[in-house]
Amino acid sequence: MMKSDLVKVVLILLVFTFTSCKERDDDFVYEPEDSVKNINLKVVTDQARYTPGSEVTFTADNVPQEVTVRYRHLNETLMEEPMTSKTWTWSPPTEDFKGYMVEFFHFVNGEEEVISSVAVDVSSDWTRFPRYGFLSEFGNLSDIEINSTLTNLKDYHINGLQYYDWHNKHHSPLKMNGTSPATTWVDVIGRQISFATVESYISRAQEMNMASMQYNLLYGAWDDYATDGVSEEWMIYSDANHQNVNKHNLPDDWESDILVTNPANQEWQSYIFEKTRLVYDHLEFDGWHLDQLGDRGRVFDYFGNVISLNETYAPFLNNLYADFPDKKMVLNAVNQYGQAEILSTAVDFAYTEVWDPNNTYKALADIILKNNEWSNGKLNTVLAAYMNYDLANSPGSFNTPAVLLADAVIFAFGGAHLELGEHMLAKEYFPNNNLKMRDDLKSALMEYYDFMVAYQNLLRDGGEFIYPELQSGDGKMNIGSWPPQIGHVSVFGKEFANRRVVHLINFNSANSLNWRDNNGTQPFPAEVKNFRVNFISNQTITRVWWASPDVNQGVSHELDFVQNGSQVSLTLPSLTFWDMLVVEY
Structure with a gap:
């Protein structure tokens, strides 16, 4: 995870200034009109996959x-x-x-x-359709606390977990006491980590068929690196004379700054791979979630050679896979830095942490589409996209419509959103939990994750992206092809051999096309019911059906339609945030 401004994050965590935003009503509860209220029934499964x-x-x-x-x-x-x-x-x-x-x-x-x-x-392999969550607290937790967290994530069908900052030193992630793991250690901020807690999380997650990925930088050493056998010749420098190690500065009261090592240096690779093997010998992690710090500018190796840091990722990952072919691996492409090189290797899915200037809904889609292209359509994408970022500087609640609108875009384009852990994620420092999920967001997100799983073979399993034209048949709304415009319903989809999938995302009531919704002001859209749409089909249609995560529990319903030649007309029952229309031939 990119710790782009951890000094600021620490201040955020330490200073809790209560603020309010007049544009938002935290007591508002989102309830679509078609939700069933007379019978309450909750059903869960015993595993995530x-x-x-x-x-x-x-x-x-x-x-x-x-x-x-x-x-x-x-x-x-x-x-x-x-x-x-x-x-x-x-x-x-x-x-x-x-x-x-x-x-x-x-x-x-x-x-x-x-x-x-x-x-x-x-699915035999969770990375085919990754639904990624996180864990960030590894103190002395009880079995009840561990089970409660994992059960909640399982109910959202989270099938992979990133163990954020579980480790000791970046260059020596598992602290040892002789030949056995230490009972406890401290992470970079000084929090106490319990080996037993990490071990219990992994074991319980296995029972729920949720994978556990150990988090660590692919490059990174603490200030005391020399005492642990790390050489200064393995470092990256900000000058050609190896006087200034390239460094990610952290607050003075933290355990260490992070010194950047050279991923292409084979001695560093051998060193960190052995430290990783030690992790796998004592903890049953399913793989390594590798992180980076983004573009470091003009940097040099110890001998004064200019290094293109993004070009060092593939050699590192290829050798990592050769050493651990049975373990999963994924590397965060910070704002897509190095992603083309990363996806040329055997990583198991694409992962992008999204930052400026990729602030628009279109940018979210473009990242997913580019990852599809770079992976030759083989890998699905997870986006670490932090919602209501500025709002999270103090205690409050997530803005429900902002989260649902962002997820509608991400899910409809075939991606997944890293957002759920012990709490919902709003900052790059995962333990930050200033913002809480309101009950309406919790229940709505459950529907969204059910929808993503139930229709994963349409959303995340092949097909060619298309941008069809739909016209309003009754003037109830403005409809336009993707990319979105405020005041319009945006349309895009996928073409398969025997069907066309069309997504309608509602920006009619949106006040911004910035997905992050920094201050939590994105409004709820007005639901539109029973509206006519017209479109062209040069193939004879045999069936049309419709589903939405916003109504009717996400369940599909067949629709009547009229086809005269290539002209097709039908009525969609409703649209709140997101509709999926499926036309079969």
Whole structure:
């Protein structure tokens, strides 16, 4: 994680100045009009992801009368059965890398009403569809605290965890006491870390089928590096005469500054790989989440040679993979620095920490699209994009519409958002938890993550991006192709062999196209119901269906349509933040 301004972050953490923003109402609760209020039913799964051939165990908080369970892949019903117990199992099809929606419905006045839903991901490898979360507190935690945190993340289907600042020194991540790991150590800010807590998190996460990734820089040493066998010849310098080690300065009362080592130096590689092997010998991490500090400007090796730092990443990663072929690896491309080189290696997914000037919704999409291009369409993207950044300088709440609008863009373009851990993320220093999630955001995000999992084969599994034209058939809204404009619904999609997927993202009520929403002023959009759209299709349409994470529990519904030649017209039931329209041929 880029610690771009940690001095400022520390001041933020230490100074809690309560402020208010008149544009926001923290007591407001977002409830779409079509949400089901007469029956409350929460259903969860026992794991975040399932390997093909394994059973899914569902647990419900109650058993409403005359409720039916329907299992679907996309819009195809696989089976239905009555709900008769709080706990039951289901064996999904054994096909790998598929998403499913499990729906719970009953009939009211002869009409089917969905009262709940939950998604299921059947994937042998979590990095195919990464849904990344984080952990940042590793003090003396109880089993109850550990289980509570992981259970919450599991319910959002988080399938991989970044263990942020779990380690001791960057150049020696696991502190040893002779031949055994130390019981405790301190991280760079001086927080006490418990080996037992880290170990317990890994073990419990395994039971929920959540991967654990140890965090560390690919380059980085503390001031006492020489006492631990690190050579000054492995460093990167800000001058050609090796007088000034390139350094990331940290506050004086922290344990050390971070001195930058040369990733291309093979002796450094051998050293840090052995330290990493020591980690793997004692902790069952699934891989290494590597970090960097972005563009360091003009830098030199010990012998005065100019170094293009981004060009050192591929040699490091290639050798890391050769040493640890069974471990996952991902390297943060800070604002895309070095991403083309990173994605030329065997990393398991693309990861970008987003900073200025990539402030717009279009920029989020462009990063995902570029990562697709650089990885030849093989890797999905996770964005570390910190919401309500300035608002998080003091205690308060996340702005629900800002988070949902950003996630709608990221998810619809096939990405995932690093945002959930022990708390929701607003700063690059992950322990910062000034902002809390309101209840409306917690429940809405649950729907969004269910939606991302259930329809992952449309959102994150191939297809060619397209920018079709839709016209309003009744004048209820302004519709335009991506990129977005304030006052418009923005349209884009994907073309598959037998279907077209069209996304509608609602910027009609937006006051800014800046996704970060620094001060928390992005308003809720006004829901639009039963609006006509027209479009052109040169193929004969056999079926049209629609789903949205904002209404009806994300469950799909078939739509009537009229096709006259190439002219197609239909009515969409509603639009709040995000609609997905699927046209099948």
